[in-house]
Amino acid sequence: MARGDAAAAAAAAADGGAVKRGVRAKAGVEENTLAILDAFESNDPRYSHDDRIAFLEAVRGASVVAENGSSPTNKMLEAIFRILRTGESLQSIMASFQLLNELEKRYPRVCSSAGGTSESSSAAQPELEVLKEAWSPLSLGSDSATSGRAAVNENPCDPVDPSGFDLLIQGLFTLVDGTNHQVLDIEPLRNMLLLQYLINFLEGDFSSRRNFYKETMDWTVIRESLLSMLLCSRRFSYKNLMKDCPSVLCGLRQLCTGFGNDITLPEFSEAKSSKVCDTSLVIASLEVVDNTCTAMQKLMTMIMELDVLKNQADKQGCTTRADGFRTPLLEIILDELTYNYEILSPYLQVFNQPKWKLELILQYLLKYTAKPSVRTRRSSDSTDDPTFGGVLKCLSNGSSLRSLMKKIGAETVQLLLAHAFQAQLALSCKSHSGEGVLKSNGDIEDHSLMEICKHMVSAFEGLKKVDERLDILPVGKEALFVATTIVSIKS
Amino acid sequence: MEPEFGSRLDFELEDPLVFAPPAASAKKSKKVIGLDDLLSDFYKEKGKRVEGAAKRKRVVKHDSDEEDNAREATLSYTLDEYQKQMKEMGGEDEMSHWGLRVFGAQKSPPTVVLPELGSCAIFQALHHGKLNSSVEDGKRESEILEGLLINGWLSKLITLSGHLEMALAKWTFHLLMFASEETLRISACDFWCDVLLGKSEETSSPVKIDWLPTYAELKRALGVYGFVFSSDTGSVDADSKHAGPSLNIRAWIKFVAASFQVRSKWPMFSTSEAEELTEVLICLFLDRRLEGLSMLLYECLLSVISYFTHEEWTTSCKKVANSLASRLSMDLNCLRAVECISGIDARSKCLRSEVAYWMLVNFLNKVAGEEILNSLISINVKEKGCDLFRMYIYLVLVENWLLFNSTLEDKAVIREMWGLYLRNCSCLITSTDLRSYASKVRDRALYLLQGSVTR
Numbered sequence: 001m002a003r004g005d006a007a008a009a010a011a012a013a014a015d016g017g018a019v020k021r022g023v024r025a026k027a028g029v030e031e032n033t034l035a036i037l038d039a040f041e042s043n044d045p046r047y048s049h050d051d052r053i054a055f056l057e058a059v060r061g062a063s064v065v066a067e068n069g070s071s072p073t074n075k076m077l078e079a080i081f082r083i084l085r086t087g088e089s090l091q092s093i094m095a096s097f098q099l100l101n102e103l104e105k106r107y108p109r110v111c112s113s114a115g116g117t118s119e120s121s122s123a124a125q126p127e128l129e130v131l132k133e134a135w136s137p138l139s140l141g142s143d144s145a146t147s148g149r150a151a152v153n154e155n156p157c158d159p160v161d162p163s164g165f166d167l168l169i170q171g172l173f174t175l176v177d178g179t180n181h182q183v184l185d186i187e188p189l190r191n192m193l194l195l196q197y198l199i200n201f202l203e204g205d206f207s208s209r210r211n212f213y214k215e216t217m218d219w220t221v222i223r224e225s226l227l228s229m230l231l232c233s234r235r236f237s238y239k240n241l242m243k244d245c246p247s248v249l250c251g252l253r254q255l256c257t258g259f260g261n262d263i264t265l266p267e268f269s270e271a272k273s274s275k276v277c278d279t280s281l282v283i284a285s286l287e288v289v290d291n292t293c294t295a296m297q298k299l300m301t302m303i304m305e306l307d308v309l310k311n312q313a314d315k316q317g318c319t320t321r322a323d324g325f326r327t328p329l330l331e332i333i334l335d336e337l338t339y340n341y342e343i344l345s346p347y348l349q350v351f352n353q354p355k356w357k358l359e360l361i362l363q364y365l366l367k368y369t370a371k372p373s374v375r376t377r378r379s380s381d382s383t384d385d386p387t388f389g390g391v392l393k394c395l396s397n398g399s400s401l402r403s404l405m406k407k408i409g410a411e412t413v414q415l416l417l418a419h420a421f422q423a424q425l426a427l428s429c430k431s432h433s434g435e436g437v438l439k440s441n442g443d444i445e446d447h448s449l450m451e452i453c454k455h456m457v458s459a460f461e462g463l464k465k466v467d468e469r470l471d472i473l474p475v476g477k478e479a480l481f482v483a484t485t486i487v488s489i490k491s
Numbered sequence: 492m493e494p495e496f497g498s499r500l501d502f503e504l505e506d507p508l509v510f511a512p513p514a515a516s517a518k519k520s521k522k523v524i525g526l527d528d529l530l531s532d533f534y535k536e537k538g539k540r541v542e543g544a545a546k547r548k549r550v551v552k553h554d555s556d557e558e559d560n561a562r563e564a565t566l567s568y569t570l571d572e573y574q575k576q577m578k579e580m581g582g583e584d585e586m587s588h589w590g591l592r593v594f595g596a597q598k599s600p601p602t603v604v605l606p607e608l609g610s611c612a613i614f615q616a617l618h619h620g621k622l623n624s625s626v627e628d629g630k631r632e633s634e635i636l637e638g639l640l641i642n643g644w645l646s647k648l649i650t651l652s653g654h655l656e657m658a659l660a661k662w663t664f665h666l667l668m669f670a671s672e673e674t675l676r677i678s679a680c681d682f683w684c685d686v687l688l689g690k691s692e693e694t695s696s697p698v699k700i701d702w703l704p705t706y707a708e709l710k711r712a713l714g715v716y717g718f719v720f721s722s723d724t725g726s727v728d729a730d731s732k733h734a735g736p737s738l739n740i741r742a743w744i745k746f747v748a749a750s751f752q753v754r755s756k757w758p759m760f761s762t763s764e765a766e767e768l769t770e771v772l773i774c775l776f777l778d779r780r781l782e783g784l785s786m787l788l789y790e791c792l793l794s795v796i797s798y799f800t801h802e803e804w805t806t807s808c809k810k811v812a813n814s815l816a817s818r819l820s821m822d823l824n825c826l827r828a829v830e831c832i833s834g835i836d837a838r839s840k841c842l843r844s845e846v847a848y849w850m851l852v853n854f855l856n857k858v859a860g861e862e863i864l865n866s867l868i869s870i871n872v873k874e875k876g877c878d879l880f881r882m883y884i885y886l887v888l889v890e891n892w893l894l895f896n897s898t899l900e901d902k903a904v905i906r907e908m909w910g911l912y913l914r915n916c917s918c919l920i921t922s923t924d925l926r927s928y929a930s931k932v933r934d935r936a937l938y939l940l941q942g943s944v945t946r
Contacts, residue, residue, distance in 0.1 A: 065834040090782045284783020425647040
């Protein structure tokens, strides 16, 4: 068959999908699909850029654009995935990345059906539909399969296995660790897009399982989630990998600001075509690195949520030995930040999931405050969790503040307090109306926000009292400024 | 040597007999041998001969190295030349690529007199109240504010106070559009997105914003980045030292996407402005330098076309399509312009179909659907002089026009003609047709035809 086949065949599929209203003969779909694939694969060694793009556009037409389109077959998905993993041009990797994400959204692998609809009214057990046969970009099969890290990149069309996932993140680590912060080439961009897609995929699976779990409290649903299976894999060291995550985040952010500031766009001189390419790579790098940073945070947040669910299940005795043991991510990060002091400040700046940021800082502080008041009171379960307000109250006591400063240093105290305050504000912004917080007094939580602001101010005054020559860090000043402003606007 | 080569090639091109498929390299598939394949084979052969000759010579005259070197130099030079030539010729037959320079030289950002930041309520409150000396220690207001902005405090402060003052709004917007530091522009962008989109819709009354940027401001910023608004894209000065776009374009796109999502709270743009911006966005897709932002642009385009009310959309969609069509010339860019419209919802489907339709109208000077198809059917694809590249563009445009428009589905006449047109393109062009784009037109038509049969 001729060269433009992929294009034409795919266009046919698009046509069938987009125009047709009624039920399309299944055979027709299959036939067209195979036609695309035959053409696609026969051209394998050098199927041209154009054909790839046309193929993507056509699959998109048939499966995403069409109102009653059908999910692409596994072979087609493999082909798209291969384009993402081997594409040499910005256009082809961006297009395949976008298409994969769109497909993931449109045809999730896991979805909870609302159980029996109307006929069996009372017995409506929600059910989780898992398309086991569906293609997945991750292969989490048996750990015993031929191991070896080198095997990862052997076949770029194969799904990524746990050690491959590990390699991707390690690749980021070496990338941001490198001293030459020059414009990225197409390969790191490709790997970052791949990682983003994998994280999206994990999230799609995990979030629908989590929703289902909330209704049914069936732990096996979570245990079988791709994320949980990935983390339990013995083919990479979960702990080592997670330990690097904070540095990776900081590095990514630095990379981003690095490009953006230093590199003025290449000037156009003799070699115009290559310069155009440079410009597009600079712009693409900024975008992709930024998004990768967000995706990594998403991954970490998901793992921490998984940890919480597992903890719950542990308490209820739902877990078995099969679940294995895994150090909660929060602890790993905490250790890493304690051990690696330089990244504490940049990490707190980058990581912007307020809930988990607050949690992290509270745990950090709890490690060093002698006997947190909240823990000694065993009145009810609800007070079991430390709150920022509680910690601040505890620190208003001069001696406990002094001992904390002695243990972790005044700078760290400032950093932690300032960032915890910021996270607290972010949470308040999310849950409140703009006017309500400062204008209506009645609400208890508003009240507590005011309290927190006041406590913040006094905590910093306390710091000054302990050490008169203390320099307040910029971020401390900002926190103080904001706290004072909120108090004064209010009063 | 060179001219001889060229003339021989031309001659070969004319002569179909020369193109007997080399049996040895026949692929499994019934692959039509493209012109460029033959060329490359030919040059490979030639190259081997030349190399072989060079080797032989080297063996024989081992003593005169210098002469050898000189010869090698000329040889490698000629080889390079051939290669270049080959590329050029290959390029002609292969797709020419899409890509327009929509950005010319960057201009220097406007100097704006920003209102006094010290007059902001947040500072006022401090001055009145218990001002903590350690907080300000002589810093200028803008320095303090920059810190607050970069570390994300400002958006929280504004959200909690429920009021964004003019001075702050103008200052942050200016940073978003023109700051040369990545951190500042991204922080400013996050700030605006937070303020505009930040809250749950049902409970909150929106933040009171004293100043909102107008469309003119957005347009000016884009102009500063070097964007050329006039439809004459040929005038873009590519050689300038400060060629656009500025890196602020990312923040610009994000801001546009956010501001078009909040019409119910802050209607910032008129209908005609939204129309113009839709067109501008599609033009941004055409610049290869923005390829990495295609996801961002996709979302932005969707949010802009969702801005229109239902009534507005029916006319606006046509207007945008018409004006866009008159801006683009007949090349692969117009296909890219059509295909960058996502088609994921009813509106973008409609836009895609309309854009394709108006391009056809423009290129063919016909208005009625039947006329368009009629004139396409009347083109004789068998004729030597028939421009198959044009045919290919027509075919893809018609495909987009018809398949993305659900109302045309019921028109039997149109469908009949579409079928006829496809049969023309697929049956009248033979699989051995060696004209460029012949196989592309044929294959596309063939499979579109199959698609319409199976339904």
